[in-house]
Structure formats: C-alpha cells, structure tokens
Amino acid sequence: MKPAELSGLLDLDLLLLFFVLIVAVECARASELFAWGVRAVLSRCRSARRLATAAVLLTGVTAALVTNDVALLLVVPFTIAFEAAAPDFDAAPVVVLEIAAANLLGSLTPTGNPQNLFLFVRGGFAPAAFLAAQGPWVAGTGLLTLAAVPLIVPKRSLPTPPEHSIDVEPKKAGAAAVLLTLELLAVFGALPRPVPFAAAFLGLGLLGRRAVRTDFALLGIFAALFVGVAGLSRSPLAHLLDPTALFGATAAGLAASGALLSQFVSNVPAALLLAPKAAASSDPSAFTGLLYGVNAGGCGTPIASIANLIGARLFFAGHREFVGRPRTGRFWRLFSAVSFALLLASVALSLLLLSRFGR
Numbered sequence: 001m002k003p004a005e006l007s008g009l010l011d012l013d014l015l016l017l018f019f020v021l022i023v024a025v026e027c028a029r030a031s032e033l034f035a036w037g038v039r040a041v042l043s044r045c046r047s048a049r050r051l052a053t054a055a056v057l058l059t060g061v062t063a064a065l066v067t068n069d070v071a072l073l074l075v076v077p078f079t080i081a082f083e084a085a086a087p088d089f090d091a092a093p094v095v096v097l098e099i100a101a102a103n104l105l106g107s108l109t110p111t112g113n114p115q116n117l118f119l120f121v122r123g124g125f126a127p128a129a130f131l132a133a134q135g136p137w138v139a140g141t142g143l144l145t146l147a148a149v150p151l152i153v154p155k156r157s158l159p160t161p162p163e164h165s166i167d168v169e170p171k172k173a174g175a176a177a178v179l180l181t182l183e184l185l186a187v188f189g190a191l192p193r194p195v196p197f198a199a200a201f202l203g204l205g206l207l208g209r210r211a212v213r214t215d216f217a218l219l220g221i222f223a224a225l226f227v228g229v230a231g232l233s234r235s236p237l238a239h240l241l242d243p244t245a246l247f248g249a250t251a252a253g254l255a256a257s258g259a260l261l262s263q264f265v266s267n268v269p270a271a272l273l274l275a276p277k278a279a280a281s282s283d284p285s286a287f288t289g290l291l292y293g294v295n296a297g298g299c300g301t302p303i304a305s306i307a308n309l310i311g312a313r314l315f316f317a318g319h320r321e322f323v324g325r326p327r328t329g330r331f332w333r334l335f336s337a338v339s340f341a342l343l344l345a346s347v348a349l350s351l352l353l354l355s356r357f358g359r
Contacts (some may be wrong), residue, residue, distance in 0.1 A: 028176035056142075
C-alpha cells in the first residue's frame with residue numbers, strides 16, 4: 001500500500017462524528033448526570049432480581065445514548081457497591097446481564113456503539129429505516145436478556161446501598177445534551193456535519209483541564225482499522241476472514257457471517273471487513289443483515305466486543321476493591337453460558353426478522 005493512498009482510505013466524515021461523540025460523552029461523564037441517574041434508579045431496588053431487571057433496562061437506555069462502553073463504566077461499579085453492602089449478594093450474574101444489555105439493547109441507535117455508526121453511514125440508512133430495523137430486534141433481544149434474570153439471579157433481598165451524594169454540573173450536562181442532539185441531527189442528515197464538529201470545541205472549552213485527559217483513542221483505532229482492513233482485504237488472509245464464502249452475501253448470510261467473524265476479530269473490525277460484501281450484494285436487506293449479525297456477534301467470546309472486556313475488567317477491579325479477590329473462573333463460566341445462549345438466540349431472531357420483514 002502506497003503512502004499516497006492512506007488519505008483516501010480514511011472516512012473523514014465518520015471520524016468527525018466520532019470526535020463529536022467522544023466530546024459529548026466526556027461532557028456527560030464530567031457533569032455526573034448519568035452517574036446521578038444510575039444511582040437514583042438502582043438505589044430504589046430492594047431485591048436482587050429487581051436490581052437485575054432495572055440494571056438491564058438502564059444499561060440499555062444509557063448505552064443507546066452514550067455508547068455501550070460508557071454505560072458499563074457507569075452501571076457496573078454501582079452494582080458492585082450492593083455486594084459490598086450485602087455480603088451474601090453475588091453481583092456477577094447481574095454484571096453479566098449488564099454486559100449483554102450494553103451490547104444488545106444499546107444498539108438501538110446509530111450512536112449506541114461504533115459499528116452501528118459505521119454501518120448507518122456506509123449502509124445509507126434513512127433514520128426511519130434504521131429505527132424500523134433495529135426497533136423489533138432490540139425489543140426481541142431485550143426480552144431474551146430479561147428472560148435470563150430469573151434463571152441466573154437468585155431471589156434475595158437487598159439493603160439500601162451506602163449513601164453517596166452526587167452533584168450534577170448543569171453546564172456540562174447541558175453541553176452533553178446539546179452535542180448529542182446535534183450529533184444525531186447530523187447523522188440523520190438534518191444538519192451539516194461541520195456544525196456539531198465546531199460545537200464540540202465549545203464542549204472541550206467547558207471541560208477545561210479535563211479536555212487534555214479525554215480519551216480520543218477511538219479515533220486512532222478507527223483510522224487504523226480503515227487502513228488495516230483495506231490492506232488485509234488485499235492479502236492472502238482475506239479469504240480466511242470471509243465467512244460469506246460459506247454463508248453467502250444475502251442478508252441472512254451476512255447476519256451469520258457477522259456474528260461468526262465477530263467471535264474472532266471483535267464486532268467493529270467484522271463490520272468493516274464485511275461492509276464491502278454488503279455493498280456489493282444484490283440483496284436490498286444486506287446491510288440490515290450485517291447490522292444484526294455484528295450486533296448479535298457482540299455476545300459470545302470475551303473478545304467479540306470490547307464492551308465484554310471492559311465490563312469484566314470493571315467487575316474484577318470493583319470486586320477486588322470492595323469485596324476481595326474475585327473468582328475469575330466462575331465469572332467467565334457464567335459469562336460464556338449466558339453470552340453464547342444470547343448469541344444463538346439473537347442470531348435466530350435476526351434470521352426470523354429478515355425472513356419476514358427484510359429492509
């Protein structure tokens with residue numbers, strides 16, 4: 001690959017959208033708005049199963065607003081605080097369900113996770129078409145996740161968690177809301193994309209010194225993926241990473257391929273690798289199938305989604321701090337059982353929806 005080709009491989013419009021999203025999320029975190037909301041909801045739960053149900057729904061809603069990774073950063077530590085207050089409460093099943101909810105329910109919106117934003121742009125979705133496709137899928141996977149609550153979370157009462165006051169900073173909270181709104185308007189084509197990009201610099205100004213610590217790694221990762229995937233597609237390994245040779249390039253084939261490939265390379269690279277196949281497909285529902293596949297593919301192996309690793313790391317760190325040394329083997333066994341069950345069920349749901357509705 002020649003150096004002159006690099007600039008042409010980068011999707012600058014998409015990178016601008018990721019920049020705005022990162023700043024909006026950092027403003028939301030700095031304002032403590034979502035941390036306050038998480039505590040306000042979960043602190044009212046007085047049983048383990050009620051906590052799990054509320055946590056699944058809250059994680060999904062938060063992920064749809066501010067990405068699945070950030071949702072876990074907010075919800076998982078507070079869940080572990082219940083374990084510190086009630087030694088007989090096991091937070092592991094609840095955290096496993098929170099990770100699943102972040103992957104599945106958070107995919108309702110284009111900004112819920114990176115692969116959604118990429119596929120929304122590359123697939124040329126209209127806003128109504130995207131929500132019409134994702135709405136039934138998220139509703140179905142949400143019910144599947146909630147159905148696991150009585151199966152893995154024992155009946156148990158919970159005490160009130162320790163008091164901890166959270167002060168919301170209204171200016172940063174307002175900036176986050178404005179930037180997220182502008183981001184969605186730009187994604188849906190109602191605003192030129194430079195508008196939220198320019199507004200993001202005002203958000204950085206509000207962050208002050210914290211702006212320097214804002215994690216823009218996602219921009220670098222995506223830029224590297226654009227280049228790396230293009231190079232990989234020209235290498236002899238390309239056919240080994242192309243499950244469409246087995247499943248076909250129809251919507252159903254791309255759903256199966258996206259779910260399978262995600263287990264080995266994570267769902268964001270899987271979306272980038274398979275997007276050209278969807279673009280070349282004669283099936284009008286090809287991008288919908290790929291969208292379903294990589295979102296379902298976030299379940300399964302620990303590396304299927306970065307959110308899986310983040311959620312596990314948060315659980316182990318919080319458990320070590322508040323309770324003691326975590327039983328990592330037990331956590332991963334529970335995670336694998338639940339995650340692979342949801343993977344199979346969500347792929348089956350995807351195929352059902354594609355066969356009945358398509359795009």
